[in-house]
Amino acid sequence: MSKITKLLALALALTAAATTQAGAQDAKLKACFIYVGPTGDIGWSYAHDQGRKAAEKALPWLETQYVESVPEGQALPVIDRLAKNGCQVIFTTSFGYMDDTLAAAKKYPNIIFAHNAGFKRNANMATYMADFYQVYYLNGLAAGALSKSGKVGFVGTYPIPELKRHLSAFALGVKAANPKASVNVKWINSWFDPAKTREASEALLSEGADVLTSAEDSATGVQTAGAKNIPTFSHYNPMLKFSPSNVVSGHIVHWDKIYIDFLTKVHNGTYTTKNLANVDYWWLLSKGAVEMGADMNMPFTVKFAAQLKAAKMMVGGKSVSVYDRITALNAQMKKGESFDPFTGPVKDRNGVLRVPAGKTMSIGDLNNMSWVAPGVVGQVADEPKK
């Protein structure tokens, strides 16, 4: 027997063993996750993986598997592999997996799919998002109050609706606290790229930004702000330890809330491969899926809380401290009360009215948002002229 035949035989034996093992665990529900970045990015993919681990801990009947660093547009072969491995629920956790996930949902009608951050659904494909736009508004208030130069730097990833929504909410907050301030944006066209984030941050600083936030999936933005000793924000996860004296607050996600809810409903038969066409999780502060904070349960760091208490802003003709304003709005939105950052009238930065007076934006509008709010300075792709 040649070496190659031996190897083949060995591989076959191993596959058989693996299949038997999977068969023995049929009683469990198998959920699989596809991540766009490495689980150690300390940003987006790390947060999803924390959610996966929490769900596995909370749900004794759950077993999970994950594949990390899968480029967008290359999800289909990975899904094929997961389908062969007996995955019953597959979470695809990046916007760019949308079309691949839909194609896979049609190819595997007996598997439940859930796509993160997109808007296409199917009988066996739901969508879910824990969105930050409310939290970005609150952090924008803090950033505006803390900027002395009136320039706040924002490192953007891709100019897609999700980012435009966050950038705009942030800019509205900045301008509410500091009407003369602006938000300078630089795009890196990548979800994860520490070197690009570093140089984009440096470019923003050289243009005069003295507060910095980065939407990239690593702690590079926070570290760069730390090296220059300027205020910055945690993104997706607590990044306080990367720059303890510079993190003001931040946007922190709790994907586990959605994963546990969704998987429990799959397990008890509420969700099947037939009834997901209208299942769209859009979970905000009120569901506890997102949180404003430098660290878990820490809305502000002590140093910046003091500075924000001293900073004043005008609300309805009265002067209130920025700290009180943020705390009050955070509490309102957590309770699900009426405040929304995109309450009209809201114009875009070219002066076109986008949200009429007294109205708010629907989930569909938020997911298709292509304009950006006043106060945003810098090139923004695919911006409507009218």
Next chain:
Amino acid sequence: MDELLNALLRALAFGTPLLLASLGAVINERAGVVNLGVEGMMALGALAGFAVAYGDGSPGSGSIALGIVAAMAAGGLAALLHAFITITLRANQFVSGLSLTLLGLGVAGLLGKKYEGFPLFGQPNQWPFTIGAIVLALLLAFWLTSTRAGLTLRSVGENPAAADVLGLNVNLIRYGAVAFGGALAGLAGAYLSLVYRPSWTDGMTAGLGWIAVALVIFVGWNPLRAIFGSVFFGLLYYLQFRLQGKTFIPTEFFAAMPYLLVIVVLAFAGLRGQQGAAPEALGRPYTRGER
């Protein structure tokens, strides 16, 4: 003026790992061995450097100096694997180098799991690295052109058969050059994980190794020109963000420029009917008695 100075400082900060890695690659290519594994060796160096400098996270448990040594050792050892495959086993250098990139990225990602998510405090200053890299470039330029050892190295890359006839150990010299190239790629990795962005994350090299590979061709295998080339590439990298939305030129163009320039350089060399300044025996394994 401030703007110019700042742009230059950014160019040097980003150019330092490019210069270190490309100097290493200049040496192994001058000896006739292409190593496309720079990205992988850089990743291994970044991880080894961070792991040793970080220790167990408590102050004093790690050592920056030992971290730098570990990074160079990791890069050098990975390069020796490439040397064994391409020099001793005479496998295709391009295929082996590409594999080394994938292997290095994969192994570093796997072994680095437990170091992710921790910042390194007390990180070293950038300037010893930057100035050290420039001094090294000057020394190597002198060494290559004006010393007997430098001539020996070049002869092995230009005409290994002739070098062999002269009694030089072609394979041994090539082994040494490849290991040196790997050590410098490892050092470039340490710069990334200790200085430029003091932490470890899987994939943090993000293509810098490939820019270094392109740089070697752009500067015509010349260590002196590598100084200017790396600063120039660093400047382009910074300007793609600094000039975003401020010029009529799409800034993606700046990001693509290093690669475009390499093609232009190669095309010009081709027009003049030569392969540029490339060493004559570059990419060809040496077998005694073969022509």
